[in-house]
Amino acid sequence: MSSVTLTQIKKSFGSVDVMNNIDLSIEKGEFCVFVGPSGCGKSTLLRLIAGLELVTSGKIVIGDRDVTHAEPSARGIAMVFQSYALYPHLTVRENIGFGLSLAKRPKAEIKAKVEAAAEALQLGHLLDRKPKALSGGQRQRVAIGRAIVRNPAVFLFDEPLSNLDAALRTQMRMELTDLHRKLGATMIYVTHDQVEAMTMADKIVVLNGGRIEQVGTPMELYNKPASPFVAGFIGSPKMNLIEGSAAEALGCKVYGIRPEHLCLSTTEGQWEANVRHIERLGAETILHLDTVVIGPLIARVAGEEVPPVGTKIFASAIEGREFRF
Amino acid sequence: MTRRQLMTGLLATAIASIIFLLPFIFIFVTATKSSQEASLLNFSLPGGWHLWDNFIKVLQARNYMLLLAYLNSTIITVCAVAIMVLCGAMIGYLLQRRSSRWNKIIYAMVMVGLIVPPAVVPTIWVLQGIGLFKTIHGMILIQVAYGLPFSVLMYRNFVAAIPQDLDEAAIIDGAKPLQVFFKVILPLLKPATVTLIVVKSIAVFNDFTHPLYYLPGRENVTVQLTLYNFQSQFETQYNLLFMNILLVTIPPLIVFIFFNRQIVAGMTAGAVKG
Amino acid sequence: MRKPKSAYPYWFVLPGAVIFTVLFLAPTVASFWFAFTRWDLYSAQFIGLDNFVQFFKEPFLVQGLWNTLIYAFLTSGTKSIFGLLLAVLLTSGIWAQGFLRTVVFFPVLVSTIGIGITFAALMHPTKGLINVGLDQIGIAGPGWLTSASLALYSIAFVDLWKGVGLATLIYIAGLSAISPDYYEAARIDGATRLQQFWRVTVPLVRPATVTVLTLSLIGGLRSFDLIWAMTKGGPGFSSDVLASVVYKQYQSGFYGLSTAGNVILFVLIAIIIVPMTYLFSRREVHQ
Secondary structure (H helix, E strand, O other): OEEEEEEEEEEEEOOEEEEEEEEEEEEOOOEEEEEOOOOOOHHHHHHHHHOOOOOOEEEEEEOOEEOOOOOHHHOOEEEEOOOOOOOOOOOHHHHHHHHHHHOOOOHHHHHHHHHHHHHHOOOHHHOOOOHHHOOHHHHHHHHHHHHHOOOOOEEEEEOOOOOOOHHHHHHHHHHHHHHHHHHOOEEEEEEOOHHHHHHHOOEEEEEEOOEEEEEEOHHHHHHOOOOHHHHHHOOOOOOEEEOHHHHHHOOOOOEEEOHHHEEEEOOOOOEEEEEEEEEEOOOEEEEEEEEOOOOEEEEEEEOOOOOOOOOEEEEEEOOOOOEEO | OOHHHHHHHHHHHHHHHHHHHHHHHHHHHHHOOOHHHHOOOOOOOOOOOOHHHHHHHHHHHHHHHHHHHHHHHHHHHHHHHHHHHHHHHHHHHHHHHOOOOHHHHHHHHHHHHHHOOOOHHHHHHHHHHOOOOOOHHHHHHHHHHHHHHHHHHHHHHHHOOOOHHHHHHHHHOOOOHHHHHHHHHHHHOHHHHHHHHHHHHHHHHHOOHHHHHHOOOOOOOOHHHHHHHHHHHOOOOHHHHHHHHHHHHHHHHHHHHHHHHHHHHHHHHHHHHO | OOOOOOOOOHHHHHHHHHHHHHHHHHHHHHHHHHOOEEEOOOOEEEOOOHHHHHHHHOHHHHHHHHHHHHHHHHHHHHHHHHHHHHHHHOOOOOOOHHHHHHHHHHHHHOOHHHHHHHHHHHOOOOOOHHHHHHHHOOOOOOOOOOOOOOHHHHHHHHHHHHHHHHHHHHHHHHHHOOOHHHHHHHHHOOOOHHHHHHHHHHHHOHHHHHHHHHHHHHHHHHOOHHHHHHOOOOOOOOOOOHHHHHHHHHHOOOHHHHHHHHHHHHHHHHHHHHHHHHHHHHHHHHO
């Protein structure tokens, strides 16, 4: 049974269409990531599901209920904002229990639920502090705690890790994945970071210009990108995409090969190239090559033993790893 | 601190004391004198200490009118400022959060309200029409109408500093519009509210012109009206007149001591943006 | 299709809007009708421009108009000059700076009527402290409030005394917004203190000057209570301004004429303040 179903969603602001013909179904218990460059409509789509914006046309079903015109609070969703949106004048306890107290639940029930959520998120000792006195990671957890106590059918996350530093982000990625496993709830997660998408998602939805480019598991997107856009968006460093006459010579409009799928040789190969720039990352090295025939190429090789800048080398694509669009 | 700064400071303090403090000392000294001494209007120390005497006499004057005036002024100030704060915050919030073609009209009204002096006689006509002329209620609403533009402008600027995510989080948590406003927005506007309360309380309490027009009559006197009326009554009793001035000066002095920072913030915020 | 309600319902505006419209806007609009009538609050009879004709024929009413302009420009000009000088002094790190700021500002918060009565006593022609003081050093002080040619200026002085603190406060806020880098750059370029004041402070503190001038002009054109407390417009009509004329005509029962005075005051404020804000905001853009 699917948990969230979007049918023919369209959204316009004035005369500008920002979402067009979105059809999507997200299964129960799935961790679904909306990814795309800024302005692609991923946040708008999330806000449409949350009910913070209303669709221009189309239908939104959550569980088995049509919620297209329901109030946000009646959709069975909870949301974690990019800025966390913690109420600065309330303590952690009051922040987590805010929705319950608005719903006029008994005090004992609120207390029990808040404390259970806080325990699960290791916030027990911080309950009487104000958000100001918390670290970024702790604030993040409070925001998640506020979502948990609502016991929603669907969790919505709007770029929740983008305000954290790199180390904390990796840790929170793991915590969120753990949380997803523990709760077994449906989660929809918006990010512009393809690494987050790849590492956390059961299903990735790649959006571009208000349309869905492709839907699939992380490895499906990596191995079978449906378009040059998806091919270029997933994977780091970015796939080499060759267009124009060079691509036509290779039998397609756009020819793609990932940096990790290039073989280098000093003696022979597909394309003759010059080493222009070297980025050493320790375990691997990124080479920027200038080829004669197909222009610049990026190659990624293991280890640090690479020819110096200015050397002439040859690069070839690994059989079966090329993409022709 | 350089020697130059010290010397300038000493000189400035001496001059400021003469120019700005002397009148206040004069008020105090005269308020402690007997009526014969006070009528000389000079600056000598009082021969006898009549502070308490004068205080009681001023209170008893005209059948405890000053007490009634303090009561009326307090009621007007408290109610007017409370309504001003609430209405101003609601309008400022809506103005900042929801864009519509009405916004321009509201801004225009705010500017008109800040600049244009009220048309007094037509206002009396309107007040008579709705039965609020010479009433405390009418005076309260008048003060609200005159103070609202400043309040709206100030709140609008403060609401802009509150991220809209907070409203949305509350909406998802199931808050109705009034709950979003009262449980999330209004508590976060507290600094603006404190400043507004302080600045507007002083303004309403000190207002003389509008009670003069809209609150004639003995039963609804305010503090400023009483002071003005005492001026003619106590022509020969300067000690009581100045005791009255002293009493009128003390409330703002107390507010000033405790809320100096908020007053400065309110006066300059309203001014620089106005 | 049912539309969900906005989280920002329009009725939030309603309570304030009703109060403002009924008690401020409606009377203001109505005044443009009543100014053209003979009016006793119950019945109004249209008399065309008669009120305005009468206004400009009566010398003492015309004098009220001139006095309003003199008073407004005099007080706003002096407040702006002394406010800036005091602000410069009180941001230069002198001894007792905080105390001095407090002392200068406090009169702003005190009852205007109280201040008016106090200064009327201090300016008493024979017993007043000012003339007694002047007498000590051999000068015969004038009748500050009893001389027809002096009364308006004496009141303007008290207005300056009471209001300069607010101007100073605004200038202090304006001065502290000027980056010290400018002064350091000017010093490296060899500017003297006086040159720094004229070439750096005065131009860069302009937004504060605009605010001070606008606020004190609006206040000055509308001012009533200080004048009323000190002279009631006297001696004769020598210190009457538009606002006191409006009150006097109201007291005498000439409601139409009083309202015409009010309309003249609107127009005066509009033709002074509107071009001023337009001019200042435009020049700001061009800088």
